[in-house]
Amino acid sequence: MSVKTYWTTNASVLIEPHVIRERIAELGRQITLDNQGKSLVLIGVLKGAAIFMADLIREIHLPIEFDFVAISSYGADTKSSGIVRLIKDSDISLQDRHVIVVEDIVDTGLTLRYLLEVLQSRQPTSLKVCALLNKPSQRSTPIQIDYCGFELLDQFVVGYGLDINERYRNLPYIGVLEESETGK
Numbered sequence: 001m002s003v004k005t006y007w008t009t010n011a012s013v014l015i016e017p018h019v020i021r022e023r024i025a026e027l028g029r030q031i032t033l034d035n036q037g038k039s040l041v042l043i044g045v046l047k048g049a050a051i052f053m054a055d056l057i058r059e060i061h062l063p064i065e066f067d068f069v070a071i072s073s074y075g076a077d078t079k080s081s082g083i084v085r086l087i088k089d090s091d092i093s094l095q096d097r098h099v100i101v102v103e104d105i106v107d108t109g110l111t112l113r114y115l116l117e118v119l120q121s122r123q124p125t126s127l128k129v130c131a132l133l134n135k136p137s138q139r140s141t142p143i144q145i146d147y148c149g150f151e152l153l154d155q156f157v158v159g160y161g162l163d164i165n166e167r168y169r170n171l172p173y174i175g176v177l178e179e180s181e182t183g184k
């Protein structure tokens with residue numbers, strides 16, 4: 001058996017690519033089973049969820065449409081500011097549709113709380129949440145995650161779409177940074 005090596009970073013591997021892949025296949029199976037006979041609209045939150053979205057939609061065996069929104073909340077910091085703003089909207093009408101919001105990670109929940117309120121006002125038939133990662137210990141507003149990939153402790157993670165100051169999004173695994181890198 002060969003030992004997999006990745007290009008050099010200060011991030012140590014927390015979740016291996018094949019583990020991510022298997023979990024996403026399970027999430028896709030569950031979403032497919034739960035929504036038989038329906039068509040779905042998946043709304044991803046840029047930029048973090050782009051990679052997760054690309055893999056997830058290929059594991060859902062239903063008619064789907066997908067689009068992205070962008071929200072600003074963190075700026076270049078690693079802590080949620082609580083100030084959120086929709087900076088790119090979706091072109092797809094959500095009225096009377098079954099909508100699933102696709103997020104990379106739910107931390108304080110402030111970003112998602114805001115987005116869910118905005119999307120709910122468009123009168124979808126149903127509005128659910130699929131998040132690859134969940135940090136429940138950091139929650140400051142209650143959020144129901146209908147489909148969750150992995151639960152994390154209070155760790156700042158990067159890779160597979162997640163960044164710090166826009167870096168590391170292209171790591172094929174989820175990694176944890178050395179403390180010095182997160183500025184904590």
Ligand code: IMP
Nearest residue numbers: 080106107108109110111156157162163
């Ligand atoms: P929330 O509003 O605190 O739930 O923040 C959610 C957003 O913060 C996510 O969509 C990420 O962009 C970012 N975020 C939260 N935790 C992490 C992390 O550990 N690594 C990278 N980004 C994170």
Ligand code: MG
Nearest residue numbers: 048074162163
């Ligand atoms: Mg970010």
